[in-house]
Amino acid sequence: xxxxxxxxxxxxxxxxxxxxxxxxxxxxxxxxxxxxxxxxxxxxxxxxxxxxxxxxxxxxxxxxxxxxxxxxxxxxxxxxxxxxxxxxxxxxxxxxxxxxxxxxxxxxxxxxxxxxxxxxxxxxxxxxxxxxxxxxxxxxxxxxxxxxxxxxxxxxxxxxxxxxxxxxxxxxxxxxxxxxxxxxxxxxxxxxxxxxxxxxxxxxxxxxxxxxxxxxxxxxxxxxxxxxxxxxxxxxxxxxxxxxxxxxxxxxxxxxxxxxxxxxxxxxxxxxxxxxxxxxxxxxxxxxxxxxxxxxxxxxxxxxxxxxxxxxxxxxxxxxxxxxxxxxxxxxxxxxxxxxxxxxxxxxxxxxxxxxxxxxxxxxxxxxxxxxxxxxxxxxxxxxxxxxxxxxxxxxxxxxxxxxxxxxxxxxxxxxxxxxxxxxxx
Ligand code: ADP
Numbered sequence: 001x002x003x004x005x006x007x008x009x010x011x012x013x014x015x016x017x018x019x020x021x022x023x024x025x026x027x028x029x030x031x032x033x034x035x036x037x038x039x040x041x042x043x044x045x046x047x048x049x050x051x052x053x054x055x056x057x058x059x060x061x062x063x064x065x066x067x068x069x070x071x072x073x074x075x076x077x078x079x080x081x082x083x084x085x086x087x088x089x090x091x092x093x094x095x096x097x098x099x100x101x102x103x104x105x106x107x108x109x110x111x112x113x114x115x116x117x118x119x120x121x122x123x124x125x126x127x128x129x130x131x132x133x134x135x136x137x138x139x140x141x142x143x144x145x146x147x148x149x150x151x152x153x154x155x156x157x158x159x160x161x162x163x164x165x166x167x168x169x170x171x172x173x174x175x176x177x178x179x180x181x182x183x184x185x186x187x188x189x190x191x192x193x194x195x196x197x198x199x200x201x202x203x204x205x206x207x208x209x210x211x212x213x214x215x216x217x218x219x220x221x222x223x224x225x226x227x228x229x230x231x232x233x234x235x236x237x238x239x240x241x242x243x244x245x246x247x248x249x250x251x252x253x254x255x256x257x258x259x260x261x262x263x264x265x266x267x268x269x270x271x272x273x274x275x276x277x278x279x280x281x282x283x284x285x286x287x288x289x290x291x292x293x294x295x296x297x298x299x300x301x302x303x304x305x306x307x308x309x310x311x312x313x314x315x316x317x318x319x320x321x322x323x324x325x326x327x328x329x330x331x332x333x334x335x336x337x338x339x340x341x342x343x344x345x346x347x348x349x350x351x352x353x354x355x356x357x358x359x360x361x362x363x364x365x366x367x368x369x370x371x372x373x374x375x376x377x378x379x380x381x382x383x384x385x386x387x388x389x390x391x392x393x394x395x396x397x398x399x400x401x402x403x404x405x406x407x408x409x410x411x412x413x414x415x416x417x418x419x420x421x422x423x424x425x426x
Contacts, residue, residue: 251357
């Protein structure tokens, strides 16, 4: 297997997909792994994004897991390491952005890196070190009320400083606008002042591309997913169709939806309106015990068996807010969530065993459960269906055949997403 060029460590699963998607669009062939792989890579790629779940766990654990990912990526030959965090810089004074940066810098024996969550395509811009979400500053964007990582200060220099042992500085817009050599000169000046981590302004993709060129020899880059658009060019890679080419996979088509978000409700309704076969799972039945759960799964698979040969089949627990609240009041939010996720995941396994080769999963948590139940550990990233939602391909533990799968979190996708996705993969 050829060595990889770029090794990425993402602090959550959907953030990893977001980064992988940007790299593919910039021309790299990418595999996203779920956790640090134990097996060798299944596909020859330019970049690997290791997805961890380290955003809000204890800082020491986040560092340990990030270092394990680093060592695996180094063993694959990665020439540059990219630590990916949230585009709203989700963290607390204890971390985990700062501690993980410190640990990676130490392990890579590097004395300088950048930090910027800027992603203008997604409305995240950094100006004079202040993070904007759309037209509002971070601390007025709703993020100030986040249950785990409330962001009450929009100054990224101030936010990062208490999290790291290093001195934090700024490469501001006036420098970035001048391009690569000005950015490099500013890095040298900051380094001479003892600064080790620089927040970088970027308000447009052009800024990110100028920045990318100046990062070609930086061992560690830390950022949201935006900076990724400027890195593949450093390896002589330009956007191309081959980057998103997935192995051809035939097979039947199915959708498993456990998301109750507004967009998913619209997608489920639009799919049912086409007259396609759809089966609703009643969560209240799932609390009646193991034998009823087995019965619900068996019923779903009898239904799918009867319809799959004719076209895509939908199995869903998706419910409108009022129905959802009723179920959650009866069962408890956590119990309902777990029972529904586990049931849908087992139905997904059954569908793949029935010959489904193209599977759409709606719901972030639901996706996690399905991917785990299918035993998928590596996802090759393909073409984008809607912004941030690509088709992927990977091996499962339940079938010999490669599976095409797309993992659509809550509010992503247009209302015709399900039909559109199958149309795109044919
Ligand atoms: P999203 O990406 O839209 O947030 P998730 O899959 O992350 O979707 O979360 C949805 C959660 O709601 C899951 O835990 C799922 O099991 C649960 N859930 C889905 N349908 C129902 C339902 N009808 N009643 C109660 N909980 C449900």
